[in-house]
Each structure stands twice: as C-alpha cells, then as structure tokens.
Amino acid sequence: MSSGDLFRDRLDLLQAALDHINQGFSVFDGDLRLVAWNRQLFEMLDFPFHLAKRGTHLAAFLEVNAARGEYGEGDVAELVARRVERARLFEPHNFERIRPDGQVVLVTGAPLPEGGFVTTYTDVTREREHQASLERTVEERTRQLRQSEDWLRLVTDNVPALVAYLGPGPVFRFANRRYAKWFDQTVESMIGKRAEDVIGPELYREIAPHIEKAFRGHAVSYEYSRARADGRLVHMRSTLIPDRTLDGRTLGCFVLSLDATDQKRSETALAHAQRMEAVGQLTGGLAHDFNNLLTIIIGNVLALRRRADAPAMPDLAAHLDPILHAAQRGADLTRRLLAFARGDAPNTRPVRLSGVIANIEGLVAGSLPSAISWSTAIGDDNLVAEVDPAELENALVNLVLNARDAMPDGGRVSLSLTRLQLSDTQADRLGVEPGAYAQILVGDTGTGMSEDVRRQAFDPFFSTKPFGTGSGLGLPTVYGFARRTGGNVAIDSQPGRGTDIRILLPALSGADMQGDGADEPHAAEGNGELVLLVDDDEAVANVVRDQLCALGYTVLVTTEARDAIDLVRDVPDIRAVLSDIVMPGQVNGLALVEELRRIRPGLPMALMTGYREGPAKEATRPACPVLPKPFTSSMLAKTMSEILAP
Structure with missing residues (x-):
C-alpha cells in the first residue's frame, strides 16, 4: 500500500x-x-x-x-x-x-x-428554550413574590399593630407603616438602619437587653414609654419572636407591638374608680354616725341661741356662735366628702354658667393678694348646664384658691368659659360622651405639678400642702361634681410652667333655663299639729323634738319602729311622721314608710339620714322627702311645710 x-x-x-x-x-x-x-x-x-x-x-x-x-x-x-x-x-x-x-x-x-x-x-435551541422558560419562571415568581410582598405590606399596614423585623446588627429589615409612624419615620427611611439610630439612644439602652435576649433565641415581652414630639406620653407593649433555623441558628427576630396608651389610661381610670368606690363606702359608713353627732351639737346650740335672747344671758350668743360655726364647718366637710363619694346631685337645675362665673369674681376678689392678677373671659354668654349651682361655685372657688396657693410670689389667675363640640375621638380621650360641652378653664402661672402629683391629684385626702392646711378633698370634690353631671376634669400641668384645670360640663340650650334662681319664700311654721318622730338614737331624737316644738309642732317620740307602727294605727291624731332611715337592728325607715302607707295611705311622711349612699337614693322613688343630717331649723321647717301642704 x-x-x-x-x-x-x-x-x-x-x-x-x-x-x-x-x-x-x-x-x-x-x-x-x-x-x-x-x-x-x-x-x-x-x-x-x-x-x-x-x-x-x-x-x-x-x-x-x-x-x-x-x-x-x-x-x-x-x-x-x-x-x-x-x-x-x-x-x-x-x-x-x-x-x-x-x-x-x-x-x-x-x-x-x-x-x-x-x-x-x-x-442550543433546547438549552435556550429551557433558559427562556427558566427566565419566564423567574420573572413570574418574582412578580408573584412582589405581589406577595405587596399583599403582606397591605395586610401589615392595615392590622392594628406595629410589625417589624430586626436582622443582625440589629438592623431593621422590615417595618409596617404604623411601626414607622410610631418612631416618626417612614418605611423607606427605616429599612437598613440600625435600631439605635431609629428609636434613639436613650430608649435603645432600655430595650437593648430584650433584643439581645431575643437574638439568643428566647421570645420576650416588655413594655416601655416614650414622649411624642407633641410632648404626650405614650405606652407600648412589645413581643420579640426569634427567627430560628432548623439547626438552631437565630437569623433575626420579629417584632410585634401594640399601642397600650388607651389601655393604660383605662387601667388608671379603673384603679381610680376603685379607690373612689372604697372611699365612698368608707365615708358613707362614717358619715351616718358623724352627722348624728353634728345634729345633736347644732340642735342644742340652736336651742341655746333661742334662749340667749333673754336679758339674763347677754354674752351667751358670743360663746355659742363659734360652736355653731365649727359644727357647720364639720357638716360642710361631711357634705363635701359625701358629695364626692355619692353618685347623685339632688339639687341640680339648668344654670346659666356666665352668671355663676360673675358671682365667683365677687367671692374671690378679696382672697387674692395684690401680687396676683385676675382675669375672666366669657366665650359664650348663653352656655347652660344642668348643675347644682352651689356645688359649681364651691368647685370654682376651690380651684381659684388652689391657684393662689401655687403662686406664693405672685402671678396670674385666669378663668374662662367656652363651648366645645367633641368628636368621638376627642370625647374618648377625655372620658366623656361625644357632643356639646361647656369648658370652664382655671389657669395659673404657678409652680405646676409633677407627673406623679398630677396622677394623684383627684385621690381623696392627697395633698401637697403642709400638714393641717389642706383637707385633701378640694380636687376630689371638683372631680366628683364634674362626673355627676356627666362631664369630667382634666389637668394639664408641668413643674415651673403653671397649671390649667378644665371642667367639662354637658351643655344645654338656653331654652332649657327655668326660673331665675330667686330665693324661695320662707317656709311656714307649725300650728300645733301632732308629729310622730322616729329615731333609734335618743339624743338625736331629743334634739329634733326640740326643733319641731320650736317650730310650733306637737311631737310624739319613739325610738322603736314597731312602736311607731302601733302608734299610727292607734292614734288617729298623728298628722305626720318624721323617721330616720338607718336604724340598725330594726325595720329601717324605708320599710317603715311602706308599712305606714298600707295602714294610712294619705299620711304625710319624711325621712332623715346622715348616710347618703343606697337607702337615700331609694327614698326618692316613693316621692318621700329626705332631710340630710345635720340640718338647720329652716331646713326642717321647709320639709315639714312640704309634706303638710294641703
């Protein structure tokens, strides 16, 4: 080859x-x-x-x-x-x-x-087709992922919670809009930032131990507070949940937070209400016995004053007046305490508030030193509210005098009246129902209150004044008065910046005004009518008997409710019955009234009480007058005139 x-x-x-x-x-x-x-x-x-x-x-x-x-x-x-x-x-x-x-x-x-x-x-046709298919798949998956992220964003932005994710650093990798807004940020400005830079170094130092614990793989819950840009203190409850792999590594942590500001406010209000209830029960029990003692003192002093007019005792009145004044102060203190503790306001009527404020100017003018200036501003002269005018005057005088005491070196006190229309949100924040309100604001430029003092300001017997100079019932009485009207009281104060106290009262229209508030005519005295007096306390009964006799009535006294029933049944000359409500161990005054009405349906009756809780409220239902102890002779005369009127 x-x-x-x-x-x-x-x-x-x-x-x-x-x-x-x-x-x-x-x-x-x-x-x-x-x-x-x-x-x-x-x-x-x-x-x-x-x-x-x-x-x-x-x-x-x-x-x-x-x-x-x-x-x-x-x-x-x-x-x-x-x-x-x-x-x-x-x-x-x-x-x-x-x-x-x-x-x-x-x-x-x-x-x-x-x-x-x-x-x-x-x-490479198949490879390119496969590659194109993969690219389409990736594109579709990317689109779906983007849709999922958009959906997740939509969900998390609309749930009533703050949601975020912290990666190592710790750095924010995700946050919904509520979370970003809580820290005055946007979602875009937060992502990728260190947690300390977002929430601030001071707050970060407080919660850093919780974050570190979460990154160690432990779920942790905690609370914190922070001041918003407007100065309002807000509260947050947060839970950190570790994001862990199957082999136990922690990749980050999920953050779930809830705004607890309203709940904190509700908890504070509930605790305050529980304290008020406890004080109410305590004062109700003490007031009955205390008012009986005052009834005896005042009744005997009034009897002695009637005798003091005799020529033989010209100096007796000078000694009796301080006793009577002291007893009446004790009675006023008890009434204030009861007004705070009870839930009713029996002497309310529509009142034009501008007139009350005009009266206040005259009352406090002489109580303010020359170093303190005084001003009033009436924004709506026609504002009317359903209140007890005496309670309102007492509340405002209390606030003005408190303002005076907060400015030992002088300053300015202002009192203003304006109309407010509260929305649902505003009303909820102030603890009242939505609608029209009269706002009475008493402001001063005094020493102001710390946050701790402000929280306790409405607690009974709490006072920052030196021992013996304050009862601790001033602001609680104001609070009780406002709540009974369906309103509320709010305090805005900071140390060194003075205090503003707002009283909110549900506003009526001017057409709701009734009468001009003129004094009622003097009640007529008795004409020998036989009155049955029922009181288990013999000393009280004797004092009230003397007052009734001095008013011209003939009095039959018993300390036993059962005897009263027999007497009404057997003595037809009894023209009226005056009974105490609380008689321990016996039929109480309410049950006695019901029993006597079955025996003599038209017999006039009235009740006395030194205890304003429970029974006194029930007593108003059968249209039976209730005379609060201690009472003056004029109050007794008015009650007897009412029940014996033809």
Whole structure:
C-alpha cells in the first residue's frame, strides 16, 4: 500500500469518527477551502451534500445561507462578499445565530497556525428554550413574590399593630407603616438602619437587653414609654419572636407591638374608680354616725341661741356662735366628702354658667393678694348646664384658691368659659360622651405639678400642702361634681410652667333655663299639729323634738319602729311622721314608710339620714322627702311645710 493510500485511509477513518460527533464540525484552510467536515454539519444547517467535498470554497456555503434569507434582506453577492472578507481575518469567533426556523446555533471558531480556522456548530435551541422558560419562571415568581410582598405590606399596614423585623446588627429589615409612624419615620427611611439610630439612644439602652435576649433565641415581652414630639406620653407593649433555623441558628427576630396608651389610661381610670368606690363606702359608713353627732351639737346650740335672747344671758350668743360655726364647718366637710363619694346631685337645675362665673369674681376678689392678677373671659354668654349651682361655685372657688396657693410670689389667675363640640375621638380621650360641652378653664402661672402629683391629684385626702392646711378633698370634690353631671376634669400641668384645670360640663340650650334662681319664700311654721318622730338614737331624737316644738309642732317620740307602727294605727291624731332611715337592728325607715302607707295611705311622711349612699337614693322613688343630717331649723321647717301642704 502506497503512502498516499495510507493517508486517505486515515482521513476516511477520521471522517467516520467526526460523523459520530453530535456537533457540526468544519475546517477551512488559508484559502477558505473546505478541508474537513462531518455529517452533523450538513444535517444541522441543511447544507446540500454536494458541497461536502474537499476544496469547496466557504463562499459556496455562504451563498446557500444568504439565498435562504438567513442573513436578512440585501443583495446575495454583497452579503457573501462581506462575510468572506471578515473570514479572511482569521479571528476567533463565538456567537449565536438564530435561523429563520427558530433554530439557535452556537458557532465557535478558532484560527489555525498555518492559516484557516476550525469551527464547531452546536444546536442550543433546547438549552435556550429551557433558559427562556427558566427566565419566564423567574420573572413570574418574582412578580408573584412582589405581589406577595405587596399583599403582606397591605395586610401589615392595615392590622392594628406595629410589625417589624430586626436582622443582625440589629438592623431593621422590615417595618409596617404604623411601626414607622410610631418612631416618626417612614418605611423607606427605616429599612437598613440600625435600631439605635431609629428609636434613639436613650430608649435603645432600655430595650437593648430584650433584643439581645431575643437574638439568643428566647421570645420576650416588655413594655416601655416614650414622649411624642407633641410632648404626650405614650405606652407600648412589645413581643420579640426569634427567627430560628432548623439547626438552631437565630437569623433575626420579629417584632410585634401594640399601642397600650388607651389601655393604660383605662387601667388608671379603673384603679381610680376603685379607690373612689372604697372611699365612698368608707365615708358613707362614717358619715351616718358623724352627722348624728353634728345634729345633736347644732340642735342644742340652736336651742341655746333661742334662749340667749333673754336679758339674763347677754354674752351667751358670743360663746355659742363659734360652736355653731365649727359644727357647720364639720357638716360642710361631711357634705363635701359625701358629695364626692355619692353618685347623685339632688339639687341640680339648668344654670346659666356666665352668671355663676360673675358671682365667683365677687367671692374671690378679696382672697387674692395684690401680687396676683385676675382675669375672666366669657366665650359664650348663653352656655347652660344642668348643675347644682352651689356645688359649681364651691368647685370654682376651690380651684381659684388652689391657684393662689401655687403662686406664693405672685402671678396670674385666669378663668374662662367656652363651648366645645367633641368628636368621638376627642370625647374618648377625655372620658366623656361625644357632643356639646361647656369648658370652664382655671389657669395659673404657678409652680405646676409633677407627673406623679398630677396622677394623684383627684385621690381623696392627697395633698401637697403642709400638714393641717389642706383637707385633701378640694380636687376630689371638683372631680366628683364634674362626673355627676356627666362631664369630667382634666389637668394639664408641668413643674415651673403653671397649671390649667378644665371642667367639662354637658351643655344645654338656653331654652332649657327655668326660673331665675330667686330665693324661695320662707317656709311656714307649725300650728300645733301632732308629729310622730322616729329615731333609734335618743339624743338625736331629743334634739329634733326640740326643733319641731320650736317650730310650733306637737311631737310624739319613739325610738322603736314597731312602736311607731302601733302608734299610727292607734292614734288617729298623728298628722305626720318624721323617721330616720338607718336604724340598725330594726325595720329601717324605708320599710317603715311602706308599712305606714298600707295602714294610712294619705299620711304625710319624711325621712332623715346622715348616710347618703343606697337607702337615700331609694327614698326618692316613693316621692318621700329626705332631710340630710345635720340640718338647720329652716331646713326642717321647709320639709315639714312640704309634706303638710294641703
């Protein structure tokens, strides 16, 4: 075998091997003529097999492609010539060509040392379709993820909670809008920031131990407070939940927080109400016995004063007046305490508030030193409220005198009256029902109150005044008065900046005014009518008997409710009954009234009590007058006139 034959055999063997490659393959020499190829080249690119012979010029292959439009629009010869010129550069080339039928072919070529180049052709259609499918999937998943994030954002922004996520650092990775607003931020400004930079170094020092514990893998709950930009103190309850992997690593922590400001306010109000209830029960029990003692003292002093008019005892009145004054002060203190403890206001009527404020000017004018200036401002002269005018005057005088005491070096006291229309939110914050209110504001430029003092200001017997100079019932009485009217009291104060105290009273229209508040005519005295007096305390009974006798009545006294029933049944001359309500161990006054009405339905009756809780309220239901102990002779005369009136 000649060497030429051996070379051809080897080329044939090489050609057979190339035909088994799943890529197209070609080799062109320095003259751009075909030297080697494989079958896959012609099948993949649809070249006619008559070109598959050594010596075929590259231009022949290019003409086939150009004629089929694989190079786009243009003259075939020109398209071929440009590509032949580029091929003569023998540069490495790597590109993808998309054929008209959509097939994608990766063409990779490299120059040969002696000129020419070798090129492989790879059908990457499926790979590109798969890649495009993956890209579409990624795009769709990205869109879905974005939708999920948008949905998550929508949900978290609308739930009534503050939601955030802290990553290592700790750094905020997520926050809903409520959380961002809580710290006077936006969501965009928070993300990526360190927690200390967002919440401030002072607050961060307080809660940093809780965050560290959460990053150690423990769920933790805590509370904190912070002052808002407007100075209002707000409260937050937070829970940190670790974000842990299956192998126990902590990636971050979820933050769930709830604004507890309203709940704190409610808890404070509930605690205050419970204290008020306890004080009410205590004062109610003590007041009955104390008022009985005052009734005895005042009754005996009044009896002595009647005798003091005799010429033989000209100086007796001078000694009795201080006793009577002291007893009346004790009675007034008890009434204030009871007014604070009870839930009713029996002497209320529609009152034009501007008139009350005008009276206050006269009452306090002489009580303010020259170093304190005084001003009033009436914003609405027609404001009317359903109040006890005496209680309102007492409340305002109390506030003005407190303001005076808070300014030992002088200052300014102002009293103003304005109309307010409270929305649901405003009313809820102030603890009242929505609607129209009269606001009476007493302001001063005095020493002000600390937050602790402000919280305790309405507690009974709490006082910042020196021992013996204050009863601790001033502000509690104001509070009780306002709450009984359906209103409230609010204190705005800071140390060194003075105090503003607002009384809110439900406003009526001017048409609700009734009468002019003129004094009622003096009650008529008795004309010997027989009155049955029932009181288990003999000393009290004796004093009231003397008062009734002094008023012109004939009095039959018993200390037993059962005897009273027998007497009414057996003595038809009894014209009226006056009974105590609370008689321990016996039928009480309410039950006695019911029993006597069954025996003599038209018999006039009245009740006395030194205890304003429970029974006294019930006593008003059967239209039976109730006389509060201690009482003066004029009060007794008025009550007797009412029940004996024809």
